[in-house]
Amino acid sequence: MKQVAEETLNGLVKKLVEGDRRSIARCISLVENDSINADPLLRQLFPKTGKAYRIGITGPLGSGKSTLTNKLTAYYLGKGMKVGIIAVDPTSPFTGGAVLGDRIRMADVEMNQNVFIRSMASRGSLGGLSKKAREAADVLDAADKDIIFLETVGVGQSEIDIVRASDATIVVLVPESGDSIQAMKAGLMEIADVFALNKSDRSGADQAVAAIDSILNLRSDKSWRPPVVKTIASRNTGIEEVDEKLTEFKSFMSANDGFQKRRMESLAERVDQLITKKLYREFWTEERRSFFKKNLDAVTDYRTSPYDLADRLIGHFKEEK
Ligand SMILES: Nc1nc2c(ncn2[C@@H]2O[C@H](COP(=O)(O)OP(=O)(O)OP(=O)(O)O)[C@@H](O)[C@H]2O)c(=O)[nH]1
Ligand SMILES: [Mg+2]
Structure with missing residues (x-):
């Protein structure tokens, strides 16, 4: 693709900030395809970002991340808010589009004008996926979304990078199979701000909550103790409580300059990445x-x-x- 004229980009940005869906889609595509227009676009968008609450949702395969995202989205729409969703699938490139589509189908909210849903797959290369997800979140932020969900499966490095770029992270676990404990070991412990113990209609929910709690007790260094909320996403149970915890977390972080620090780290990393990229190209x-x-x-x-x-x-x- 050729570099587009500045006026064309200006026009696109103008429509984007009004929330125009086609412009959102176009802008995310520019970012996703690493178009030469991506940097000039993001440069223009930057001053219009920083308003949305970015919420990362991660956890093991099939734990109910999409269902929870779906219900939370419906809840926020009901409050008159605008929501953006980026579903990232960093797993094998063989999963392809159809599976990804299945993974994020959100029938309840898909048709609502105030929601924009986009899925991003790794297409064989992991590198850059978390960066692109972040940039797509910037696009949605500039498009005036109040809440942006970044859903990603698993516990690998790129997922952790994605949630690091969020203001808050929900880790979704389920009662059975000792998944919770495994997930903790794999590093989800460090990144969780709120735990959702989903599928708590199944047996063993209370034991799982106790297990998470006992692991949380082992670490006293965190000033915010991540709460554990029992949810049954498929029945819309516990959604309001998750929102309450997210709101509490937001107040806690704001009172301690926490968001500021978290965003500063993330932005510093971006400057660093840009320097590397530009020098590399010049070199x-x-x-x-x-x-x-x-x-x-x-x-x-x-x-x-x-x-x-x-x-x-x-x-x-x-x-x-
Ligand atoms: N019993 C029960 N089933 C649930 C609950 N929440 C979600 N499910 C079901 O669990 C299955 C997986 O849900 P998803 O929301 O697709 O899970 P996910 O974590 O997004 O899955 P991946 O993106 O593939 O990792 C679906 O069949 C849901 O209907 C729950 O609270 N209880
Ligand atoms: Mg999913």
Whole structure:
């Protein structure tokens, strides 16, 4: 895609901030496809972001994340709020679109004009997915959504990155199978601000809550103790309480400059990423790339070290400046 004229971008942004659905879709596509228009777009959008409450929802496969997101969304719509949902699937590229569609089907809210739902898959490469999800959240934020959900399955690094970019994180666990304990071990403990013990219509719910509580007792360093809410998302039970806890968390964080700190970390990371990306692009000119290729044999033959080759390339780059 070619770089579009600034007026075209301005027009797009103007419609986006009015909440126009097609503009939201277009902007997210630009971000998702890493279009050359993505950076200029995000640059324009940035001053219009920072208002929405970003809520990460994660947890094991099938724990009810989408159902919970769906019900929370319906709840917020009922309060007259506008909601954006980004469902991220970082699992194998083989899952494809159809499965992803199944994963996030949210029949209750899909047709509502005040909701925008978008799914993003890894398409084989994990790198960059969390960055793109964040940028898509920026688009929704600029489009005046009050609440943005970032749903993602599992406990891998990219999921953790996604929830780190949220203001609050709900970890959805279920009673059976010791999943809760496993999930805790896998690092969900650190990222949870609120636990939803979903499917608590099933046996073992109270034991699971007790198990989570006992793990929480082990750590005294956190000033906010993540509450554990029993939910039955499929029956709309516990939704209001989850909202209450999210609101409490928000007040707690605001009172302690917590959001400020959390966002600062996330924004600092973005500056860092941008520097890396820009310098990398500038660095790899045709000339240096061919020099690199030509000299690679010498490295493979152990005549030159990788360090020396890197230094020579960097030296060349610096001379140019
Ligand atoms: N019994 C019971 N079933 C539930 C509850 N909440 C959701 N389910 C069912 O559990 C299944 C999985 O729910 P989803 O919301 O798709 O779960 P998910 O965590 O988004 O799934 P993935 O995105 O595939 O990881 C569906 O069949 C839901 O209807 C609940 O509270 N109790
Ligand atoms: Mg799901």
